[in-house]
Amino acid sequence: MTIKTFLTGATLAAGLATGAAAQDDPTTVGFVYVGPVGDGGWTYEHNQGRLAVEEHFGDAVETVFVESVPEGADAVRVMTQMALQGADLIFTTSFGYMDQTIEVASQFPDVKFEHATGYKRADNVSTYSARFYEGRAVQGHIAGQMTESNIIGYIASYPIPEVIRGINAAYLHAAEVNPDVEFRIVWAYTWFDPAKEAEAANVLIEQGADVILQHTDSTAPQAAAQAAGDVVTFGQASDMYEFAPFPRVSSIIDDWAPYYIDRVQAVIDGTWESTDTWDGIGPGMVAIGEITDAVPAEIKASAEDMIERLRTGEYHAFTGPINRQDGSVWLAEGETADDGTLLGMDFYVEGIDAEIPQ
Amino acid sequence: MMDLSSINPILLVASLMVAATPILLAAIGELVVERSGVLNLGVEGMMITGAVCGFVVAVNSGSPWLGFIGAAVGGALLSLVFGVLTQFFLSNQVATGLALTLFGLGLSALIGQGYIGIKAPAFPDWDIPILGDIPIIGPIVFQHDPMVYVGLLIVAGVWAFLTYSRAGLILRAVGENHEAAHALGYHVMRVRMLAIMFGGACAGLGGAYLSLVRVPQWTEGMTAGAGWIALAIVVFASWRPWRLLLGAYLFGGVTVLQLNLQAAGAAIAVEYLSMAPYLATIAVLVIMRAGRAPGSLGQSFHASR
Numbered sequence: 001m002t003i004k005t006f007l008t009g010a011t012l013a014a015g016l017a018t019g020a021a022a023q024d025d026p027t028t029v030g031f032v033y034v035g036p037v038g039d040g041g042w043t044y045e046h047n048q049g050r051l052a053v054e055e056h057f058g059d060a061v062e063t064v065f066v067e068s069v070p071e072g073a074d075a076v077r078v079m080t081q082m083a084l085q086g087a088d089l090i091f092t093t094s095f096g097y098m099d100q101t102i103e104v105a106s107q108f109p110d111v112k113f114e115h116a117t118g119y120k121r122a123d124n125v126s127t128y129s130a131r132f133y134e135g136r137a138v139q140g141h142i143a144g145q146m147t148e149s150n151i152i153g154y155i156a157s158y159p160i161p162e163v164i165r166g167i168n169a170a171y172l173h174a175a176e177v178n179p180d181v182e183f184r185i186v187w188a189y190t191w192f193d194p195a196k197e198a199e200a201a202n203v204l205i206e207q208g209a210d211v212i213l214q215h216t217d218s219t220a221p222q223a224a225a226q227a228a229g230d231v232v233t234f235g236q237a238s239d240m241y242e243f244a245p246f247p248r249v250s251s252i253i254d255d256w257a258p259y260y261i262d263r264v265q266a267v268i269d270g271t272w273e274s275t276d277t278w279d280g281i282g283p284g285m286v287a288i289g290e291i292t293d294a295v296p297a298e299i300k301a302s303a304e305d306m307i308e309r310l311r312t313g314e315y316h317a318f319t320g321p322i323n324r325q326d327g328s329v330w331l332a333e334g335e336t337a338d339d340g341t342l343l344g345m346d347f348y349v350e351g352i353d354a355e356i357p358q
Numbered sequence: 359m360m361d362l363s364s365i366n367p368i369l370l371v372a373s374l375m376v377a378a379t380p381i382l383l384a385a386i387g388e389l390v391v392e393r394s395g396v397l398n399l400g401v402e403g404m405m406i407t408g409a410v411c412g413f414v415v416a417v418n419s420g421s422p423w424l425g426f427i428g429a430a431v432g433g434a435l436l437s438l439v440f441g442v443l444t445q446f447f448l449s450n451q452v453a454t455g456l457a458l459t460l461f462g463l464g465l466s467a468l469i470g471q472g473y474i475g476i477k478a479p480a481f482p483d484w485d486i487p488i489l490g491d492i493p494i495i496g497p498i499v500f501q502h503d504p505m506v507y508v509g510l511l512i513v514a515g516v517w518a519f520l521t522y523s524r525a526g527l528i529l530r531a532v533g534e535n536h537e538a539a540h541a542l543g544y545h546v547m548r549v550r551m552l553a554i555m556f557g558g559a560c561a562g563l564g565g566a567y568l569s570l571v572r573v574p575q576w577t578e579g580m581t582a583g584a585g586w587i588a589l590a591i592v593v594f595a596s597w598r599p600w601r602l603l604l605g606a607y608l609f610g611g612v613t614v615l616q617l618n619l620q621a622a623g624a625a626i627a628v629e630y631l632s633m634a635p636y637l638a639t640i641a642v643l644v645i646m647r648a649g650r651a652p653g654s655l656g657q658s659f660h661a662s663r
Contacts, residue, residue: 036578
C-alpha cells in the first residue's frame, strides 16, 4: 500500500511537470479516498459526487483522485502532491485524515481543504458531514419490528463519535418499538475488509441475530445475510440495491453531489470560506433508500412518516427522555440533543449492554 | 453481560476451517517458492488477481470449479512475470515482488470493472454421507465446501513431496545451496520457475476462495492484506507444511473466536481481542520455532558466478 501510494504520488508529480503551463485555466479539485472507488459503499458515493462535479462544470473543472489511501502518513504525501500539482480544492473523505488535512493545509494556505466527518477546522479547512444518525433512527425503527429473535447484530468500524451516535440512534428507535430488543456489537477495526465483514456478519448470525446493521463499507455482510436466508440488512452509505428486496430492505445513501458542486462553485467565484456543514435528510445529504415490500405495510408507513418528520425538522432523532448507559439523565422529556454533544458522543444510551472500546 | 452460552463451539471450529482456508492456500504455495530459494513478496497481488480471475470465469461459465481453475491459471501467469524478471533478468526479488503486488492490485481492479455487485454462482457445501452425520465431529470436519479439503490435500501433498520425493529433494537442494545444486547438474532456473508458478497458482486459489466462497462477490482490494499474513505465517512456521497448517488454523481460529467473544459481550477490551489473532499466532509459532530459512533464500542465481 505504501509503495502504491508512493508511486501514485510520483505519477502526480510527473503530472505537475506537464500540467504547470496550463495552470490558471481549469479549477483543479482533488479527492482523497480511503477505499477503492469500487467498494460499492462509502468511497463509491464520494466518487459519484466527483463525477457529478465533472459533469456539472464540464471543462471548467478538472478532478483528480487517489483511492485506497491509508489513514496516516501516506495521506500527507498524497495531499501534498495534490497541492503541489496545483489543486485549488481538496476533499479528504475519511475521519482518519483529520490531523493530516490540518497539517498539509497549514503548508498550503492558498489551497482550500474540505475534510469529511471531522471537527478540526482552519482558515482554509472546512468540515462537512451528514447526519447519518437520522438514517440510523429509521433503520432502528424498522429493525426493531422486523426482528423475531430480538437480537440485532451491529458491525461497527472504529469507536469514534460518528459510529457511536449511529449505534445509539438505532438502538433508541429499535427499543422504542420493541422493548425486548438486544444489540450485539462487533468492532471490526476497519472501514473496508470484505472477508472480515463477512466473518463478523456470520458470527452475529450464528449467535442469533436476524437483523444486521453495518457501519463498514463493503457489501459482504449483505451477501452473508443472503446466504443465511432469513436475515434482514440495510444498505450502508450506498443503496446496495442489488440485494433488494431481501435481505436489504432499505438503506442510508450519502448524497455528496450537491455539496461538492456548491463548494467548487464557491472556489470558482472566490467566495469560499471555512465552514462547518452538517446536513441531514432535510437538505438531502442523507437519503433513505426505497423500503422494499419485504417490510410489512404498516411498518413501512410508520417509517416513512418518521422520515418525513425528520425531513421537516419536526422530529429530532435524539429527543428526551434519554438516559446515559449508567442511568444518569442526558436529555429531559422533550429536550433535544445539541450538536456539540452529538459530535463528541462517547457514551452509550441506557439499555445497550456493551462497553465502548477506549 | 457476558453470554458465552450463545457461542456454539461446533460452529466456531467449523468456521475457523473456512476462515483459515484463503491464508492456508496462499501460504502453502509461498512455502514451496521459498523452499526453492526464491522470496516472492507478491502474494497479495497474485491473490487478488486470482480472486478476480476466478470470479470472472465462474460468473461467465456458471461453474465455481472452472472459476478456481481460472484463478490458479491467473495467479500462475502473474507469477510468471515475477519468475521471468527475477530468474532470467536477475532483478531484485524483494523489489520485484513488491511491484508484483502493486501491479496485481491495479490489474485486478481493471479486470474487475463491470463485475462489481454481481453475484457468484453458488458453491454448495459437501454433505459427506455417513461421515457428515457423526455427532459433533461430523458438522465440524465433514460439512464444508470442497475447497477446504483441497487446501488440506495440497498441504499434505506438499509435505509428502518435500519429504519423500526425489523432486522434492532437488527443490530443497536448490533452495539450500544453488551453487552446489547447479554443480550437481540440476537445472536451478527450471526448478525455481516451476516453484514460482505453483506458488502463483496456490495464491490464486486462495484469492478465489475469498471472492467465490468466503465473501462471495468481487470487490476491489478485497484481499485486504491476507497475502501479507500468508507471507508472515510461512516464516513463523519455519518453512514446514504442518506447522504452516497449524499457524493458519490458529490465526483463523482466533480471528473467529475474537469476533464471537465480542458479539457475546465478553468482558475483555476489544483492542486486545482484535490483536489476539496476530499475537497468538506469532507466540505459538515462535515458541515452536525449529527451522531456519533456506540457505539461498532471496539470492539471485546465475550459472556464470
